Amino acid sequence: MDLSNLIDRLPLPEFPEHFGEQDRNTILLALETAKRQARPYDGDYKAPWLLSEFSDSQWITTNRNREECVNGKWKNAIPIDWNLRLPNGRFLTDSGYERILDLNKRIAFLARTGYLSGMTAPKTWRGFVRTQLQLTRWLVLHEGRFKPEKYGLRLLDQHALESLLTLLAKGGWIVAHHVPQRILSQLYVETFGRDCPQYLLDDPYNLPKDTASMIAEWLSRNHYYARIRCGSNVGKLYLSRKPFADLIGETVEHLRTSLRLNAFLRQFEPDLMSVPCLDDVFRETEKLSHKNKSIKDIVETGVAEGSLDHYCDSLKIILSAHRHLPDLIPDSSQVSIPRARQLAVRFTRQSAHFPFIPINIGLIYLNNAIRFVHVYGAALVDFYLAVESQSQPLASSEKKDSLTKRMAKNFCTESGVSIADILNISGFCGFYRHRDFEAIRSRPTLDDALRVLIGSCIILIAMLKPSREGELTHLHRDCLREKSGGYLMNFSLGKHNASEVHHSADRPIPVITAEAIQLLQKLGAKLSELYGEERKIGSNLFYLPKLDRYRGAMAADASLLHSHLDIFCDYVGLEPDQCGRRWYVRIHEMRKWFLLLLFWSGRYDVLDAVRWIAGHVSVEHVYAYIEREFPGEELPRLEAEYAVERLLALEVRGGHTAADESGLSALYDKVLHHFKVNVLSMVPDSEWSDYVTSLREAGDFVLEPHSIYSKAGDEVVGITVSFVLREMDK
Template structure:
């Protein structure tokens, strides 16, 4: 049908589905090809080989399986198809790629379980409502597709055991003698073992993997190459054979001991991370329901009634977790320690590192070649008295050859860290201190802080922080909006110290250009700066928390601070200022003389979830400390929940979660109430119970 020009927008609705579904914009090959190339804006296209083995021993590309092959192809193209865009989809490239991957996961699950579904015999039409519900339940059984779809841990365990049995026993014994590190199993590895293999067998399994070329190598040691293994385990899948799988820690062979933190962390997020979230479940269900497209192209498919049943089917999903609260006292202590560390040692530490850099540059040597006695001589008397004896606690020993590092136990390493023996580690502690202060006082998203650049993060007056708002790309073609916020002078001092370090290192040729402000030196002795990505940013915070020994819980786990948790600190400062004073400082920092103006700044700078978390935390801590008179109605409600008026017996985190739930339900509100008295404008935090006779 030929439409007039003014009705061109209706043309997609008149395209035959069989034709439209063959023309996905991500498909770079012909629809009938047995090998597809596809791309969602990738640097290099990816591939799908349809020539896989089915449960009856035939190939999917065989003539007898043409109906099933076409069903798979149309299902995949239909997963991203929408009528109003002629197959180009209405969502972003990332959304459509996610739908595409959901479809591949479902097809891989069918192929891996083809015998149970009798796929070769009955095809997709043999999938009744029970089978469809099983598929949806299984692929949504975990947030990790490697486990839910591919059963990675179980299949890897079987692969390792079979490979060990098939490998010559004498060769394994010889490998264990030649490479004693194969037998080294750390406590962390033992505790986090996800394989169904007895620990005493792990050394022989490692040896078998090593002898069969199944290991990759990095600076940290050897790791089981999941892609190589996947090509064997999942050879008859479409996506699984190419997809990286999670690192299996128990199989890692560590040449040297690296310490990421001293103690186990207190979880930073509530909720079960293993449980799939609502959005992912609905995504899988929507894609599975799109099997109905096969009816539109005249192919056999599950019945309409069965598809309708699965569209109504639900599984238990996990609520998105809240970031776990760090007690206010821990944050206050951390900020105090960070500021004191800067005042006492910040400038001296940066000076010491720059002296090392200059000495090596003038003498034409690498920092990794510098002996400890030279380090102590170069850094100066102040740092020697501070305790520094090494350039780094983890660096290669001079003259020992590639790969050797000073061997220390966990306890020795962190005792030496707190004894101030390693300069590079102390620089990381200092950068972590700056992150704590800036993070707590600016209440910004972690990505915005990671992006702060040494060349332009401060304005010319050095009173404003310049950053790119990570939530401001809408209607800006993906370009982030540049914003400025007032910044406290002590934070400016710390930032300027890090800028000074980078400028000196650039002038000496250690870096080509200025980098993100929180870029960090490697602790291995080679002076270079690593970019401020999420891993390095959090590692600096780990160094800070272990150095200052932030609090631990009853299980001996430590509070390792994260920026998500620091974001609410500024609001907490505001709330606490109502009880112990200090609001003048906040007003001065923000340039506001009016208390309500300060509150308006906070509400504008924070998203609703973070601000709600700060409110719930403040009131929960107040109730836990016994301040019931200020919140009588709310206290009565909480008493009914816990059966006691002694809130010191309640867990603060649990109490906070309860208050947060009540706020989400609209049962309570927590807001500052402003009033005038003889001392001027003041406020009190008020909790109102709505529609409940307290």
């Protein structure tokens, strides 16, 4: 008997006599809802978010209402390309793979529609589908064992899960797919005419120099190298990833984004070996980023434990589709992902935190951003818009340079000095293939100066109103609100949305942040008018000129904002560290900087304010974030200090606690018992506070903040902090 019939045969509950009609109806509704959610899906695989047909080789899906059809083509949608290259050289859409293709589509549909999980955010869902497809490629890599074209995922057993998760823990999908070994095997045969020795395959990242040199010669003869055409490494030779993708049946995108593969191929890229860290081939910044790692660190450490958990969560969702597709997916009761994770986790590294911007660096960037916005901003925007307004659509850079010089004296700061003289503006637009960073600092073009200003605006918004990357990137031009002499910023919440419904919120911002927003509003409004913009992006706050010599604007995305932050950081020009790295700030780092400094300054008294300004639903969520991201060992010390303050307050009250302070009372009794006294005042403050600190550092108690909700349950009205003592062995 199938699952649907079993669900239909479930008996109705027997209600006690005192249950009223409303209570009975509520329970029956909940029961029917649970039945519907448990029932195998039998719908037609159509949904409002799926803008194309289910059968199409490329899906076009909605993207929080940012998508639009322009000249018959969808823009800013979330696409899914099912025409996936497989390790055997074929494609997922080829004849013979219809069953595994259809299975992938059905799983993706069920996940986005909410039948497998609550994961419906478009970009999160897209990441899940990528994991699906990587799993499919792994099955095809071992198709003699799993026969995915016939059985789908059905032959995925416990041993296979354990093997897969162990490989993922060691280095992600590049390791799971044995990409360096497969490339090396092919290159060795081509170079030396014989199979690659096993000892080289066991450690492909440390090839003997003569072996690497001979392989590099073969690669050169066969045109695997290309010359870098832009950025700080312009003119140097690098290995194009496309020939390697063709060589082993990989996707070009996967090879381009893997640090581990870059570390392997760097053995054959002598032009890029001059720096101690793994350099980005197409780096556009003056220096390496603070996040660049050494090749040794990359190849000798596994993925973060959190990344392994992400893989496990995705696999759980995939296996949960068994009730909908029982013939092609193994029964999750027959395999154990937690057990497989337990075996794999020893190969991971501790999950890395977002880097905490050193306070001195953060303040230097903040001060420079304030100066650029408040002193130079209005004159720069007016100057740029005046040149653009009087330029012909196809005007040459020489004509724009001439126009810039003629108009230079017309735009002054409040000091009365022209902005062109203050910044030594040299023309309109620079040459973007190879930036002269010294020139940008000493004699920037008008376009350079505008980019620095835009970076300054991003700094002032992200540092002074903590935002998620997506929240900031997609701000609308009308996001600024005036209220009671101050300003609020309206934004779409990046989390806590239901299905395809997305919520917005208002949060206070300082005047300098409002000034930055007003500059972006003026710039975007005039540019969209000049360019005759009719697309949705025309209403974005970050409606920015293209990063080249061509007239027009670019749609706001995270990479566009990152580029302007990089230009700003190179303009400020902080000295690099001993490895040649400079701190290029990112939006999530600035969010962390604000939240942790706010918590540091106000401690637990401002915890609910931290929650509110960050856009978290509950204080539990924001405290989990603080625990995860707080640098070093400072948080336990702060918790101990807070415990000391609470114990002092309890002492003043004569040791009397409220009903919800049992943990605090137990901690108080523990301290009294340790010193064999009846009141804390009989012990020197330094002694008992040091003892409390040692208890916290040993994990004998922890703090658990909780939100207090209104009676309706829809509003946080306060917080409480509970003390939880560890149960000691008796």
